[in-house]
Amino acid sequence: MNALTSEQRAIYEDILAGPRGRLDPPLAVWLNSPGLARTAQELGGFCRYGTSLPPRLSELAILITGSWWRASFEWAVHAPIAIAAGLDEAVVEQIRKGIRPDFSAQDELCVYDFASELLNERRISDHIYAAAEAALGTTGLVDLVGILGYYGLISMTLNAFQIPAPGNAKPF
Template identity: 50%
Template sequence: MTQSTNPPTNPRLPAFDAASAKPEQKAVLDEILSGPRGNLNGPFLGWIHSPELAQHAQRLGAFCRYNTGLSLRLSELAILVTAVRWQAQAEWYIHYPIALKAGVPEALAEQIRTGAQPRFDEPDDALIHAFVTELYDTKRVSDATYARAVERFGHETTINLVGLLGYYALVAMTLNVFGMRAEGQTSLPFPE
């Protein structure tokens, strides 16, 4: 699945020291660590340098990850497609095992990662992939794809899907701009 190299990392932000954190930073960290994530893996140690952004973003992220109305499988599939579109090393590394555990077939994940034409066993997987790729490819979603999504998931969940995609694009941009890697990451899913 991944290139097994020791990934270079070029952090553009100063190291964060929790012991000397400002009260606003400590509040954000405490909320993240006591929430459903329970860890700081991902963009959080980048965002923490802007505590107000960090607080809003992490709360939006908790909603997008756990409360969209989509199953975890479909949310994770959408996140994997986003990681590929942004070539976000850490985003893929973090979400790939979660996606597999949620039921995304390994072969499907690999097809998405490599840009091969995906083969879907589940109609919902095909619909999510169509919606996400159409939005990324054309910056719009056709009436036909939108109608299928609303018919299957309803308006609220379709709106939440768009929010999930926007949030994980923000995550990918953060990880890419600041050269961040996931905790324990020793391989890269995409060439650099």
């Protein structure tokens, strides 16, 4: 880390002092563009730790995004976090395999349908929107879209710079 500019070092220190406490690969790549790194790590702090969604639903959205992008690093990091946050292991495995899960919780189904439709169709149908808004509220929907967008950026970064999963696990 000695080769960092003063601006990069300041961002690096902010990352270490924040809730992450470490420099994960997408952030390490982003440090090559300090403006992006600063802005993205602040957005990421909110998307990971500060939204109105409970961790179980945030992690579900992260897994859906990571699976859609086939971002092995993202999946390997967040699958255990999602299970610890309360997602059923069978649901996590079905998402990994690209199978529509059998949800027992209505709010999880709403997040899945909303995220999947937005990623696949690039739009949200009226009935999916209405169900998700009833389950999550407008603020929850805005936060959900933010999570999907931020973790799309992470997944694209991981894939573009060919960041392998920890231990070279290949979940997809």
